[in-house]
Amino acid sequence: MRIGVLALQGDVSEHVLALETAVKSLDIQGDVVRVRRKSELETVSALLMPGGESTTIAKQLDRFGLRQPILDFAASGKPIMGTCAGTILLSSEILDRRGQEVKPLGLMDMSVRRNAFGRQAESFEKPLKIEGLEGDFHGIFIRAPRIARIGNSVKSLAMLDGEHIMVIQGNILALTFHPELVPDHRIHAMFLKMLRP
Amino acid sequence: MAETLNNQTYSYISGELLPLELEIEKLRFGTELLKRGFAKMQKGGVIMDVTNREQAIIAEEAGAVAVMSLERVPADIRRDGGVARAADPLRTQEILDSVSIPVMAKVRIGHTAEAQMWEVMGVDMIDESEVLTPADPFHHIDKKDFTVPFVCGATYLGEAVRRIAEGAAMIRTKGEAGTGNVIEAVRHQKLISGMIIKLKTLDEEEINGVAKTYAAPFGKLERKIREEWCDSETPKDYVVFGGLTMGQWEDRVGDLLIEIRDLQRLPVVNFAAGGIATPADAALMMQMGMDGVFVGSGIFKSENPAQRAKAITEAVAHFDDPNVIMEVSKGIGEPMVGINIEDIPKEQRLQERGW
Numbered sequence: 001m002r003i004g005v006l007a008l009q010g011d012v013s014e015h016v017l018a019l020e021t022a023v024k025s026l027d028i029q030g031d032v033v034r035v036r037r038k039s040e041l042e043t044v045s046a047l048l049m050p051g052g053e054s055t056t057i058a059k060q061l062d063r064f065g066l067r068q069p070i071l072d073f074a075a076s077g078k079p080i081m082g083t084c085a086g087t088i089l090l091s092s093e094i095l096d097r098r099g100q101e102v103k104p105l106g107l108m109d110m111s112v113r114r115n116a117f118g119r120q121a122e123s124f125e126k127p128l129k130i131e132g133l134e135g136d137f138h139g140i141f142i143r144a145p146r147i148a149r150i151g152n153s154v155k156s157l158a159m160l161d162g163e164h165i166m167v168i169q170g171n172i173l174a175l176t177f178h179p180e181l182v183p184d185h186r187i188h189a190m191f192l193k194m195l196r197p
Numbered sequence: 198m199a200e201t202l203n204n205q206t207y208s209y210i211s212g213e214l215l216p217l218e219l220e221i222e223k224l225r226f227g228t229e230l231l232k233r234g235f236a237k238m239q240k241g242g243v244i245m246d247v248t249n250r251e252q253a254i255i256a257e258e259a260g261a262v263a264v265m266s267l268e269r270v271p272a273d274i275r276r277d278g279g280v281a282r283a284a285d286p287l288r289t290q291e292i293l294d295s296v297s298i299p300v301m302a303k304v305r306i307g308h309t310a311e312a313q314m315w316e317v318m319g320v321d322m323i324d325e326s327e328v329l330t331p332a333d334p335f336h337h338i339d340k341k342d343f344t345v346p347f348v349c350g351a352t353y354l355g356e357a358v359r360r361i362a363e364g365a366a367m368i369r370t371k372g373e374a375g376t377g378n379v380i381e382a383v384r385h386q387k388l389i390s391g392m393i394i395k396l397k398t399l400d401e402e403e404i405n406g407v408a409k410t411y412a413a414p415f416g417k418l419e420r421k422i423r424e425e426w427c428d429s430e431t432p433k434d435y436v437v438f439g440g441l442t443m444g445q446w447e448d449r450v451g452d453l454l455i456e457i458r459d460l461q462r463l464p465v466v467n468f469a470a471g472g473i474a475t476p477a478d479a480a481l482m483m484q485m486g487m488d489g490v491f492v493g494s495g496i497f498k499s500e501n502p503a504q505r506a507k508a509i510t511e512a513v514a515h516f517d518d519p520n521v522i523m524e525v526s527k528g529i530g531e532p533m534v535g536i537n538i539e540d541i542p543k544e545q546r547l548q549e550r551g552w
Contacts, residue, residue, distance in 0.1 A: 052242070059260040060260060060510070
């Protein structure tokens with residue numbers, strides 16, 4: 001199988017490497033490719049939307065005609081995972097005042113607030129407890145968004161001081177932190193397991 | 198910045214004061230991982246120089262991943278002459294308040310106090326830049342002391358490694374800012390990547406030799422004092438800069454060289470800067486393996502900044518697709534005029550600043 005990383009902007013190579021390691025650890029046949037065109041999206045069975053700048057990625061999505069193809073991809077039941085900026089794009093509503101120009105994909109019933117812990121000086125690291133994973137997972141939050149509300153169909157997989165930081169709705173997985181920046185690829189493996197063989 | 202009010206922590210976010218329920222003291226801030234991680238989120242993007250709120254909004258609209266706040270773009274600094282310093286904080290604050298993308302700001306080489314000013318204001322990254330007039334003839338800023346990440350310029354591998362050893366979370370080519378001429382950025386990146394490839398052919402002893410040469414500038418002040426006193430012996434435990442002895446700087450540089458040899462790239466994000474003026478210039482740099490692009494004078498000194506800015510972001514996202522480069526380059530107006538490097542006397546070349 002082939003897994004795609006949306007490569008319009010952001011920390012793409014870190015996710016490619018994490019997915020490749022996860023593929024090996026699960027002992028499955030698969031390769032990881034960068035996706036920037038509709039034709040490339042059509043060749044993959046799962047899509048990862050990386051961290052980066054949500055404003056920039058949203059604009060490039062529309063300029064290069066990827067919005068509808070990603071909506072169709074999700075509707076066909078193929079798994080999508082978003083981290084940080086990717087999560088913002090997956091949401092159905094952006095609450096911060098300047099987010100009004102950014103149109104999210106609306107693939108997940110949740111409201112997010114961007115850079116809601118503050119600017120880079122407020123970026124932080126913290127060990128996390130995640131449902132389905134043993135022990136701690138080291139959380140890296142960089143100018144991270146906060147999930148302000150989730151719908152009934154959305155299930156929370158991890159909390160940080162009373163707030164959702166990792167959620168799942170059907171074939172869509174979203175997290176506000178950066179598992180690709182630590183040498184622990186269990187979350188990427190969890191995503192790969194969402195693929196039906 | 199977070200602040201406490203009636204035992205509740207609040208944080209200013211996009212101008213709104215929101216409660217922060219986190220137990221702040223249990224979190225770790227300003228680590229190397231967070232600094233380098235921030236830079237990684239900029240990859241595949243364009244960072245644009247802006248001098249006011251209107252330009253910042255145009256840059257964000259165009260798809261910039263961040264803006265660099267400064268008083269004058271490099272082309273104007275070059276034209277005006279005189280001492281170029283950090284921007285007016287009032288102007289930078291206006292820019293911070295007007296966009297949601299990260300805001301960076303420049304400080305003079307070695308000017309720790311200018312950097313502290315930007316850190317308390319809350320800018321997301323500081324550029325210790327040769328575009329401004331250097332403030333310290335001996336040392337760059339000791340960047341490990343800061344929570345905010347730094348980006349620094351480099352003309353070859355030695356400079357890049359010294360800046361990373363001092364704590365820079367991102368490197369960019371110096372190029373020759375304010376010229377609209379890409380040749381120096383190409384020169385610097387070819388030197389850096391060529392040296393990284395060549396590192397593979399060196400054994401440990403040879404790498405130690407390179408490390409000694411590359412670490413030597415950390416001893417600039419100490420050497421000056423020695424010359425003055427005609428004293429050839431310096432104690433081994435003598436701290437030359439940033440809390441480290443000459444031997445410790447050599448070890449740190451040596452360890453970095455080995456890491457770079459094994460990774461076959463810099464351990465931090467590496468952007469192109471200094472002379473990029475067209476979408477094709479940006480694509481050229483990306484094809485050389487750069488992680489992204491800074492555009493300074495190239496946008497707001499051109500005929501149609503909004504359109505050119507947008508075209509450059511698209512060229513960076515699709516740098517390996519000549520059809521996209523061609524399409525986005527069509528009819529975007531005149532680029533900035535540009536200067537030939539040979540026409541600039543050596544002492545006026547910005548890339549010569551820094552050590």
